[in-house]
Amino acid sequence: MTTVQETAAVRYGIWVACPAAGAAAAWGLTLAAGWITTLGWFPFQGVFELVTDMAQPWRTIGALAVGAVAGFVFALIWASEMMSVEVSHARITLRKDDRTFDFGRDQVESVFADGKQLVLLSPSGAELAREKSDLSRARLERAFTEQGYRWRAADPFAGEFRMWVEHAPELTADVNALFTARRKAIAKYENEEAAELAREIRKRGVSVRDEKKRQYYRCER
Structure with a gap:
């Protein structure tokens, strides 16, 4: 048997690297907060003004904590998308x-x-x-x-895919409903929900693939 998976450095390293990178990025933003508040066009001015009003060392401690948590969440998402193949x-x-x-x-x-x-x-x-x-x-x-x-x-069937539109006449009502729900999941960046809905669509004899947030389908033989 052959197993294909991410290297150990990636599988375990993300739990250290992502929180560390998040903390470093947040700390860097606190250092630049004073300058950013002088840029009227920069978004989230209220957040940066709040940061500059905070006393040290709480400003740094808070930034490191928030950044580390954000990095940990990113690591969770990354880990959930990793796949191993046996x-x-x-x-x-x-x-x-x-x-x-x-x-x-x-x-x-x-x-x-x-x-x-x-x-x-x-x-x-x-x-x-x-x-x-x-x-x-x-x-x-x-x-x-x-x-x-x-x-x-x-893909030997690449030419058979067509773009999905609301109430596609080739598809049954329940499949069209799944495509509608999946479109909403894609718009909200709910990747796992979109993947699960695609699996449900395939169970009903329809292949589905994405291209630039558009859904394409192929009725299976």
Whole structure:
């Protein structure tokens, strides 16, 4: 079995690097707060005026704490989007955000990378999974081909996708409702909610992909 995942330096380092970077950035802003208040066009003037009114050492302590917390939240989001891929001759297992997606060898016809998304296709051409990750495309390709899976250079059905519009006549009412809910999630940057809604759409026989916040779909064969 071959496992593809982020390096240990990334998986563990983000819990130190992100809070440290957040604290440093916040501290830097407190140093520049006095100058920023002289720039009438700069947004959040009230916040910077509040910062300049705070006495030391509370100004620095507060900035470091707020920055560290913001960095920790960013690390949480980053960690939730990390994915590990386990490939064996018999199975493919994707692990992401405490969720596991498992596929048997006979379920998977081929695999490819669409930008930062890993896509698994069934023998009928249906998308079994389309999951985003920052894993190296070369490492993924090597892992799958070494276990005998077919790796495609590109999506063989790319030309069949069409842009989704409200009440698309090709789609059922429940699928259109899921697309509507997903559009709202995308607009609010609720990435995990958008991903879960895409999984629900795929369960109903429709592939979905995004391009510049627009949703595209393909009715599966």
